[in-house]
Amino acid sequence: xxxxxxxxxxxxGTSFLHRMDPRVKIGLLFLLIVLVFLCNTAPTYGxxxxxxxxxxxxxxxxxxxxxxxxxxxxxxxxxxxxxxxCSHPGELIAQLGPFEITKEGLQQGIFISLRLVFLILLxxxxxFTTSPLKLTDAMERILxxxxxxxxxxxxxxxxxxxxxxxxxxxxxxxxxIMKAQAARGSDFxxxxxxxxxxxxxxxxxPLFLSAFRRAxxxxxxxEARCYHGGEGRTQMKSLKAGRLDYMxxxxxxxxxxxxxxxxxxxQ
Amino acid sequence: xEELIRLEDLSYTYHAGQENERPVxxxxxxxxxxxxxxxxxxxNGSGKSTLxxxxxxxLIPTGGRCIVHGIDTRATEELWxxxxxxxxxxxxxxxxxxxxxxxxxxxxGPENLGIPPxxxxxxxxxxxxAVGMEDYRDFAPHRLSGGQKQRVAIxxxxxxxxxxxxxxxxxxxxxxxxxxxxxxxxxQLHRERGITVVYITHFMEEAAEAERVIVLEKGSIALQGxxxxxxxxxxxxxxxxxxxxxxxxxxxxxxxKGVKLPKDVLTEEELxxxxxQSGWKM
Ligand SMILES: Nc1ncnc2c1ncn2[C@@H]1O[C@H](COP(=O)(O)OP(=O)(O)O)[C@@H](O)[C@H]1O
Ligand SMILES: [Mg+2]
Numbered sequence: 001x002x003x004x005x006x007x008x009x010x011x012x013g014t015s016f017l018h019r020m021d022p023r024v025k026i027g028l029l030f031l032l033i034v035l036v037f038l039c040n041t042a043p044t045y046g047x048x049x050x051x052x053x054x055x056x057x058x059x060x061x062x063x064x065x066x067x068x069x070x071x072x073x074x075x076x077x078x079x080x081x082x083x084x085x086c087s088h089p090g091e092l093i094a095q096l097g098p099f100e101i102t103k104e105g106l107q108q109g110i111f112i113s114l115r116l117v118f119l120i121l122l123x124x125x126x127x128f129t130t131s132p133l134k135l136t137d138a139m140e141r142i143l144x145x146x147x148x149x150x151x152x153x154x155x156x157x158x159x160x161x162x163x164x165x166x167x168x169x170x171x172x173x174x175x176x177i178m179k180a181q182a183a184r185g186s187d188f189x190x191x192x193x194x195x196x197x198x199x200x201x202x203x204x205x206p207l208f209l210s211a212f213r214r215a216x217x218x219x220x221x222x223e224a225r226c227y228h229g230g231e232g233r234t235q236m237k238s239l240k241a242g243r244l245d246y247m248x249x250x251x252x253x254x255x256x257x258x259x260x261x262x263x264x265x266x267q
Numbered sequence: 268x269e270e271l272i273r274l275e276d277l278s279y280t281y282h283a284g285q286e287n288e289r290p291v292x293x294x295x296x297x298x299x300x301x302x303x304x305x306x307x308x309x310x311n312g313s314g315k316s317t318l319x320x321x322x323x324x325x326l327i328p329t330g331g332r333c334i335v336h337g338i339d340t341r342a343t344e345e346l347w348x349x350x351x352x353x354x355x356x357x358x359x360x361x362x363x364x365x366x367x368x369x370x371x372x373x374x375x376g377p378e379n380l381g382i383p384p385x386x387x388x389x390x391x392x393x394x395x396x397a398v399g400m401e402d403y404r405d406f407a408p409h410r411l412s413g414g415q416k417q418r419v420a421i422x423x424x425x426x427x428x429x430x431x432x433x434x435x436x437x438x439x440x441x442x443x444x445x446x447x448x449x450x451x452x453x454x455q456l457h458r459e460r461g462i463t464v465v466y467i468t469h470f471m472e473e474a475a476e477a478e479r480v481i482v483l484e485k486g487s488i489a490l491q492g493x494x495x496x497x498x499x500x501x502x503x504x505x506x507x508x509x510x511x512x513x514x515x516x517x518x519x520x521x522x523x524k525g526v527k528l529p530k531d532v533l534t535e536e537e538l539x540x541x542x543x544q545s546g547w548k549m
Contacts, residue, residue: 132367133366133367133368133371161365161366161367162365164367165364165365165366165367165408168407168409169361169408169409172409213362214359214361214362217357217359217362217363218362218363218365220320220325220357221355221357221362221363221365222365222375223325223350224323224325224350224354224355225350225354225355225365225375225376225379225423225424225427226347226350226351226376226379226380226427227375227379228347228379232381233378233379233381234377234378234381234382234383234384234387235374235378235384236370236371236374236377236378236384236387236388236391237371237374237384238384
């Protein structure tokens with residue numbers, strides 16, 4: 001029953017977004033986020049919307065899957081929209097009880113909700129087209145300048161890698177223990193929340209014991225294979241930015257220029 | 268033949284000097300030759316794993332010395348050279364894989380040694396081919412069988428270009444098919460690449476494949492010799508609560524009943540032969 005949990009939401013593929021260097025992707029995502037916050041007029045929102053749509057179409061990730069990533073946040077988006085709708089003074093279009101809906105409010109509501117939608121879609125584009133392993137790798141590289149000030153970049157990345165490696169194993173194990181306990185009459189499905197939590201204790205205790213044993217053995221196996229931290233370590237799959245990445249950066253530069261122009265000179 | 272590892276009067280005590288100290292290995296002398304296939308037998312708790320962990324300096328002897336390739340394992344500055352030369356494969360296949368993809372896991376050792384990326388790539392490919400796992404390079408470990416995981420672990424050692432691999436009950440958690448896979452791989456590496464194999468097991472059939480067997484009892488070497496010499500010591504093996512091969516057990520019992528049979532019978536064919544020659548009638 002736990003088997004179909006997948007980590008992250010990576011959707012394997014070969015689109016240019018999949019092939020880009022993850023570091024470049026993360027960097028450009030940050031730039032895009034800044035751009036999203038710079039948008040303030042219909043043309044700027046239109047430009048960024050068109051660009052987001054273009055990326056979504058070219059990622060070869062099914063549209064349905066990407067729109068699904070909006071679902072958990074739909075209420076927040078709606079709430080934001082409503083707040084803005086009724087809290088801007090200006091040209092009145094409708095009166096709902098004590099709430100005054102203005103033209104400016106409507107516009108601002110749409111803009112701010114679009115901002116949220118763009119942010120969610122763009123960040124999920126990153127996780128849809130980048131495997132967790134590559135993300136981890138990129139994270140280590142991006143954080144590695146911080147090593148000088150004591151940031152444990154390698155250790156963090158190694159923790160992530162090991163977590164990624166062991167989550168499926170631990171899920172399998174949880175499943176096994178749950179079945180074994182169910183066979184002895186444990187009931188995980190009925191009773192109030194407190195009773196259900198209590199039912200989980202006989203699952204968690206063996207799970208934790210085994211996780212500690214695993215950690216112990218894994219640490220030894222890593223030492224046996226000469227692991228001694230990140231120092232002097234090389235990587236088989238070293239990340240390399242290529243032509244594709246330079247093209248992506250240039251396109252982003254053009255987009256940034258265009259957006260800045262729209263924002264600051266067309267007022 | 269050239270000596271690869273030497274244990275001289277080696278003793279080891281867990282928590283030495285504390286009140287819960289526990290002497291486990293006692294005055295072990297052992298020499299392992301390059302290219303040898305050595306099996307280590309012994310009841311649970313006899314100190315087999317503790318011994319194994321000395322061979323690549325995971326544990327440092329509390330008494331005596333362990334010398335690998337002429338380097339004393341107490342010389343900490345040479346630690347990585349020792350561990351590069353002596354690889355380890357542990358019992359639980361799940362708890363020794365670090366990476367979430369097979370080929371990344373095989374690359375883990377060479378990456379730690381600071382090998383250049385291109386060379387790691389070629390070593391990883393060669394190691395995966397050597398254990399017949401090249402078609403699984405992109406697999407996640409949890410999608411492999413136990414036998415396959417152990418073969419990946421072996422590839423991980425090979426990719427470090429080890430001279431010697433220590434196996435600590437590598438088949439104890441596997442199904443019969445996994446046993447065969449692992450054993451076949453081990454034998455092939457020993458035969459074709461001259462890898463020195465130290466194989467800890469409690470399966471007699473596996474130990475019988477070795478060139479030399481040592482039996483540990485309470486932290487000391489109780490018996491050693493060729494599989495034939497060791498497995499025909501039926502009384503001793505029984506006293507140490509170890510299994511005895513079926514043929515050797517049968518000869519032992521028949522001899523107790525006064526049937527005249529040679530003592531050094533190991534396989535079932537030899538048993539049949541011996542019974543025919545003894546003129547013993549059903
Ligand atoms: N980390 C440890 N701390 C204390 N005692 C240990 C430790 N590891 C093993 N032992 C003890 O050492 C003895 C030998 O263990 P081990 O070498 O694992 O034997 P084997 O592998 O032959 O079963 C056992 O009695 C065990 O309880
Ligand atoms: Mg053991």
